[in-house]
Amino acid sequence: MTGPLIVQSDKTLLLEVDHELADACRRVIAPFAELERAPEHIHTYRVTPLGLWNARAAGHDAEQVV
Structure with missing residues (x-):
């Protein structure tokens, strides 16, 4: 199974909203x-x-973002 998120080189993120993990990813x-x-x-x-x-x-560090 693949994840709900596609990370593109132009700094956009594509989230497939029908995926079972979409809410958690959001x-x-x-x-x-x-x-x-x-x-x-x-x-x-x-x-x-x-x-x-x-x-x-808000207290998030680079490791949490990556």
């Missing part, structure tokens, strides 16, 4: 990735400098 990426688009089956998130800054300010 909770993990929420502190550092911003939702850009939310069509029916695939949600697109982007990792941004501000998102990383906010995650660090």
